[in-house]
Amino acid sequence: MSTLANLMPTAELQARDAAHHIHPFTANNALAQKGARVITNAEGVFLTDSDGERILDAMAGLWCVNIGYGRKELADVAARQMNELPYYNTFFQTTHIPAIDLAERLARLAPGNLNHVMFASGGSEANDTNMRLVRTYWKFLGKPSKQIVISRWNAYHGSTVAASALGGMAGMHAQGVPSLAGIHHIGQPNWWAEGGDMSPEDFGLMRARELETAIKELGAENVAAFIAEPVQGAGGVIVPPSTYWPEIQRICDENEILLIADEVICGFGRTGNWFGTNTYDIRPDVMTVAKGLSSGYQPIGASIVSDEVAEVIGRDEFNHGYTYAGHPVAAAVANENLRIMEDEDVVGHVQRVAAPHLAKRWAELGDHPMVGEVKLVGMMGSIALTPQKETRAKFASDVGTIGFMCRERCFANNLIMRHVGDRMIISPPLVIQPLEIDLLIARAKTALDETYEAATKQGLMVPAA
Numbered sequence: 001m002s003t004l005a006n007l008m009p010t011a012e013l014q015a016r017d018a019a020h021h022i023h024p025f026t027a028n029n030a031l032a033q034k035g036a037r038v039i040t041n042a043e044g045v046f047l048t049d050s051d052g053e054r055i056l057d058a059m060a061g062l063w064c065v066n067i068g069y070g071r072k073e074l075a076d077v078a079a080r081q082m083n084e085l086p087y088y089n090t091f092f093q094t095t096h097i098p099a100i101d102l103a104e105r106l107a108r109l110a111p112g113n114l115n116h117v118m119f120a121s122g123g124s125e126a127n128d129t130n131m132r133l134v135r136t137y138w139k140f141l142g143k144p145s146k147q148i149v150i151s152r153w154n155a156y157h158g159s160t161v162a163a164s165a166l167g168g169m170a171g172m173h174a175q176g177v178p179s180l181a182g183i184h185h186i187g188q189p190n191w192w193a194e195g196g197d198m199s200p201e202d203f204g205l206m207r208a209r210e211l212e213t214a215i216k217e218l219g220a221e222n223v224a225a226f227i228a229e230p231v232q233g234a235g236g237v238i239v240p241p242s243t244y245w246p247e248i249q250r251i252c253d254e255n256e257i258l259l260i261a262d263e264v265i266c267g268f269g270r271t272g273n274w275f276g277t278n279t280y281d282i283r284p285d286v287m288t289v290a291k292g293l294s295s296g297y298q299p300i301g302a303s304i305v306s307d308e309v310a311e312v313i314g315r316d317e318f319n320h321g322y323t324y325a326g327h328p329v330a331a332a333v334a335n336e337n338l339r340i341m342e343d344e345d346v347v348g349h350v351q352r353v354a355a356p357h358l359a360k361r362w363a364e365l366g367d368h369p370m371v372g373e374v375k376l377v378g379m380m381g382s383i384a385l386t387p388q389k390e391t392r393a394k395f396a397s398d399v400g401t402i403g404f405m406c407r408e409r410c411f412a413n414n415l416i417m418r419h420v421g422d423r424m425i426i427s428p429p430l431v432i433q434p435l436e437i438d439l440l441i442a443r444a445k446t447a448l449d450e451t452y453e454a455a456t457k458q459g460l461m462v463p464a465a
């Protein structure tokens with residue numbers, strides 16, 4: 001295959017990268033010392049780097065390349081759309097065919113009466129839209145005091161100022177996130193880390209009822225919406241106890257507040273159904289989608305809203321919109337991606353082949369001496385690293401020390417597995433095949449063994465006091 005890659009020596013590429021490129025969520029000076037890995041091309045579930053190494057991408061990029069790399073259909077559609085209509089907006093009484101096609105397809109795929117789509121260029125932007133949209137909804141309904149959006153600590157809703165304030169990542173709140181008026185956080189349903197002596201079920205109920213308490217304290221007349229990921233992704237693939245979502249749904253129903261399901265990761269098959277909303281039987285009023293929407297081939301996101309929300313928001317001008325919202329090339333690529341998902345029954349492959357095999361093999365990691373909780377929903381999984389599983393102990397070392405070590409060992413073994421603190425997480429392309437899952441597990445075991453050996457040698461297998 002011919003390649004666009006400039007095959008200069010890796011060290012030279014790394015030096016140029018370090019000289020001019022600031023990486024997101026990275027300590028850049030430290031990275032500059034050791035050099036970034038240069039990814040040159042990809043096919044299926046494998047990345048290739050500038051040294052010719054083949055890396056199994058168990059994160060599907062950033063949770064997004066659901067149909068795998070190298071699907072030529074998407075490149076062809078993008079080229080065709082670029083030639084036909086490379087750009088036009090839908091602001092001022094105009095529309096275009098890719099936006100029409102994609103909105104219609106999303107309305108068909110989305111559950112219940114979620115039939116209306118407002119586009120953005122990614123998940124953060126869509127959540128910014130949602131914040132203004134739910135507040136404007138209540139204003140148009142004559143209840144302008146309903147302005148507060150309730151979210152959760154350790155939620156991830158994006159990196160724009162509003163989305164990071166909406167999220168609950170401590171590390172982000174510590175860096176230039178203003179405490180935006182009208183955002184309130186409650187606890188997360190993370191039983192392993194925070195459940196204490198409670199059963200997971202009791203803990204799930206307790207955390208759900210924090211929403212009810214917050215609404216009482218703030219006054220239902222002041223609360224616009226509750227936002228949550230069906231399964232927290234960037235927070236560490238935190239799978240909620242079975243009691244959590246039914247209780248949240250009850251509380252939302254009884255208190256006249258909108259439910260926003262942030263499906264940016266869970267959407268499009270990740271949890272084993274088209275949406276996390278299906279998996280947990282939730283009835284959201286608004287859904288945020290991005291990532292798997294285009295399998296990451298183009299930047300695009302959207303807010304999908306119910307008939308009621310769309311009717312109300314349509315009563316007057318909603319003064320909001322992004323220049324690239326519903327970009328024709330991105331929309332055409334997303335539409336083709338979803339056509340492939342449907343025609344090739346990718347969700348069926350997850351249900352019948354990939355998820356059952358991964359569930360069986362992923363569970364084996366629980367036998368490893370440093371692995372505690374093992375979680376998996378569909379094709380998103382996590383393991384908690386611990387120095388002592390019986391007590392669900394945290395490490396005495398700084399949070400993330402061992403997780404980072406493990407990620408480095410994965411990287412060295414040509415496996416992309418991410419760490420969140422001392423949890424290891426995966427979210428492989430949905431099209432992954434059983435033999436590739438076996439390779440994933442084999443490399444993960446090697447990385448865990450190497451991490452365990454190094455941590456033991458360095459005296460780090462010590463529980464926090």
Ligand SMILES: *Cc1c(COP(=O)(O)O)cnc(C)c1O
Nearest residue numbers: 122123124156157158264265290
């Ligand atoms: C990635 C992510 C976002 C942000 O999406 P971007 O496209 O990076 O702006 C929002 N919500 C969730 C749940 C995400 O995982």
